[in-house]
Amino acid sequence: MTSSNVVIDARDVHVRLGSSHVLRGVDLRVERGEVVALLGANGSGKSTLVRTLVGALPAASGSIQVPPPARMGYVPQRVSAAGGIPSTAQEVVASGLLRPGRLRLPRGWRDQVHDALGLVGLADRCHDATNHLSGGQQQRVLIARALVREPEVLVLDEPVAGVDHPSQEQFAATMTRLVAQGLTVLVVLHELGELAPLVTRAVVLRHGRVVHDGAPPSARNGHAAADHEHVHPHAATTTPEHGDESGFAGFEDSTAALTDHPEA
Amino acid sequence: MDELRLMLSDPLMQRALIAALLVGAAAPVVGTYLVQRRLSLLGDGIGHIALTGVALGWLVGAAMGLRPHDVLTIPGAVLTAVIGSVLIEVVRRRGRTSGDLALALMFYGGIAGGVLIIGIAGGTSGNLMAYLFGSISTVSSTDLILTAVLSAIILGIGLGLRTALFAVSHDEEFAIASGLPVWLLNMAVAVVAALTVTVAMRVVGLLLVSALMIVPVAVAQQLTHSFSRTMGLASIVGVTVCVVGLSITYWHNVSPGATIVVLAIGVYLLAAAARPLLHRRAASAAHDPHPDIPDDVRVPAAATKKPTGKPTGKPTGKTAESSRCPS
Numbered sequence: 208m209t210s211s212n213v214v215i216d217a218r219d220v221h222v223r224l225g226s227s228h229v230l231r232g233v234d235l236r237v238e239r240g241e242v243v244a245l246l247g248a249n250g251s252g253k254s255t256l257v258r259t260l261v262g263a264l265p266a267a268s269g270s271i272q273v274p275p276p277a278r279m280g281y282v283p284q285r286v287s288a289a290g291g292i293p294s295t296a297q298e299v300v301a302s303g304l305l306r307p308g309r310l311r312l313p314r315g316w317r318d319q320v321h322d323a324l325g326l327v328g329l330a331d332r333c334h335d336a337t338n339h340l341s342g343g344q345q346q347r348v349l350i351a352r353a354l355v356r357e358p359e360v361l362v363l364d365e366p367v368a369g370v371d372h373p374s375q376e377q378f379a380a381t382m383t384r385l386v387a388q389g390l391t392v393l394v395v396l397h398e399l400g401e402l403a404p405l406v407t408r409a410v411v412l413r414h415g416r417v418v419h420d421g422a423p424p425s426a427r428n429g430h431a432a433a434d435h436e437h438v439h440p441h442a443a444t445t446t447p448e449h450g451d452e453s454g455f456a457g458f459e460d461s462t463a464a465l466t467d468h469p470e471a
Numbered sequence: 472m473d474e475l476r477l478m479l480s481d482p483l484m485q486r487a488l489i490a491a492l493l494v495g496a497a498a499p500v501v502g503t504y505l506v507q508r509r510l511s512l513l514g515d516g517i518g519h520i521a522l523t524g525v526a527l528g529w530l531v532g533a534a535m536g537l538r539p540h541d542v543l544t545i546p547g548a549v550l551t552a553v554i555g556s557v558l559i560e561v562v563r564r565r566g567r568t569s570g571d572l573a574l575a576l577m578f579y580g581g582i583a584g585g586v587l588i589i590g591i592a593g594g595t596s597g598n599l600m601a602y603l604f605g606s607i608s609t610v611s612s613t614d615l616i617l618t619a620v621l622s623a624i625i626l627g628i629g630l631g632l633r634t635a636l637f638a639v640s641h642d643e644e645f646a647i648a649s650g651l652p653v654w655l656l657n658m659a660v661a662v663v664a665a666l667t668v669t670v671a672m673r674v675v676g677l678l679l680v681s682a683l684m685i686v687p688v689a690v691a692q693q694l695t696h697s698f699s700r701t702m703g704l705a706s707i708v709g710v711t712v713c714v715v716g717l718s719i720t721y722w723h724n725v726s727p728g729a730t731i732v733v734l735a736i737g738v739y740l741l742a743a744a745a746r747p748l749l750h751r752r753a754a755s756a757a758h759d760p761h762p763d764i765p766d767d768v769r770v771p772a773a774a775t776k777k778p779t780g781k782p783t784g785k786p787t788g789k790t791a792e793s794s795r796c797p798s
Contacts, residue, residue: 258644261644261647261648262647262648262650263644263647263648275650276648276649276650277650279648281644281645281648281649283642283644283645283648291506291507291508291509291511291692292503292506292507292688292692292698292701293692293695293696293697293698293701294637294641294697294698295696295697295698298637298697298698298699299641301634302634302637302638302641302642302645302646303645303649304634305634305635305638305646305649305651306649306650306651307650307651307652310632310634310635310651310652310656311631311632311634311635312634334697335696336696336697339696352645356649362648
């Protein structure tokens with residue numbers, strides 16, 4: 208059943224992290240041109256699955272077929288302004304140009320980097336230090352780093368978690384354009400949000416197993432409703448892997464703290 | 472002026488200055504990657520283990536009856552340092568805590584092993600002093616050639632592969648997904664760090680080696696926001712403090728290594744003091760780093776009035792000020 212249109216084909220994938228059995232026999236197939244959303248609660252194994260697909264984690268068993276690294280773009284969950292040395296958006300995006308057999312920047316890399324930053328609306332921020340950018344902008348830099356590879360398949364891990372609304376809209380617009388050009392997308396999401404119109408299929412994980420594979424489900428609690436804004440631009444520079452739910456509560460709290468200004 | 476000419480015409484001093492220049496340029500390049508991966512202390516760990524290598528070289532030299540007993544100390548240090556740093560890297564990959572522990576074991580084991588072995592070799596721990604604190608004033612032509620070759624290797628890898636090394640140091644997971652030879656690149660950093668330690672050993676001594684790798688980077692970080700500029704500036708600072716520090720010892724009888732390191736820390740303090748001044752200028756005119764981001768939290772009009780008194784200092788409140796990126 209492996210047709211040439213299947214770009215990601217994972218079968219019966221098991222992943223163990225330490226003593227926990229995180230993925231328990233996951234099947235995932237993505238065909239060319241699809242936009243597949245990977246949904247599920249925190250700890251359900253979404254991130255583990257994509258990290259396994261891109262080779263960052265070893266699978267205990269099962270088979271995984273993905274395109275070679277040169278044809279894939281990966282956007283990891285935003286690391287806080289990691290590393291001890293500040294780096295510019297240009298430097299970070301340029302590192303996306305490397306691939307097997309190419310450990311040095313190719314000729315004309317500056318233009319490529321500039322174009323990729325342009326795709327995410329940050330062309331004028333080339334020389335800004337990434338730790339001076341907002342959380343949403345930092346996330347867009349990471350997306351540009353994946354796009355500069357001109358990938359056929361883009362794998363994104365919670366690209367809009369803790370991202371301000373303008374960046375989310377910008378992101379959705381960029382994705383719409385790229386998908387129209389034939390990009391295949393596998394995206395881990397908490398809620399469909401701005402991407403809802405693009406998503407062609409949703410795969411829902413629960414406790415390391417696929418519990419739904421088909422039409423995108425409607426979100427609970429109106430999380431994805433248009434008037435429900437998840438905007439905590441600077442709050443989430445270190446989004447804890449399993450702490451998102453409490454993160455929302457924290458956001459409500461900080462709003463309360465703001466309106467409850469002592470001087471008011 | 473005449474004294475300067477005198478200093479520069481002294482062949483001993485010429486060799487020392489060239490060695491200092493090479494080491495001053497190379498050490499911060501490697502230091503930049505170490506700081507980037509938050510491994511600032513790795514150089515110290517390697518430095519300690521290299522002492523065992525020095526003693527081992529001495530032991531082998533003595534056993535083989537080689538005339539100056541210390542001809543093999545540098546090769547011994549190079550070999551042991553490379554093995555040690557590769558071991559640290561291997562352990563680091565298996566889990567952070569044990570990597571930390573491995574570093575600690577290396578600190579103590581390296582010194583103890585060195586002192587023990589030098590005793591067996593018929594030397595005294597006094598023989599180790601030159602390696603612990605540097606002996607740049609006695610650099611021979613052979614030493615200089617070795618220093619030049621190793622520095623060339625360090626700079627060749629550190630600069631030639633800088634994008635790839637930046638990529639693995641910045642975001643290892645992305646580097647893996649990009650299909651980069653992450654293991655090899657990590658090993659390259661480890662080996663280059665080991666070579667740097669042994670090269671810098673002559674200039675500042677094993678105990679201060681790490682300072683020469685890290686402090687110039689700390690200086691540069693105060694003044695720039697880009698990785699490549701940090702590396703370049705750190706290298707300039709490294710060369711400057713090494714050459715100036717060494718020159719000072721030509722006129723004053725003080726330890727070259729210590730002078731260089733104290734000088735570097737002095738430059739760091741200056742840079743740290745200058746940073747807020749540079750900053751204030753940049754941040755003046757109410758510079759908003761994100762003019763294009765609309766206000767994301769609606770606030771009642773009364774609350775938007777700027778408090779006129781002292782800052783309220785409410786730690787949890789996300790005021791307009793605190794929501795700006797720290798710069």
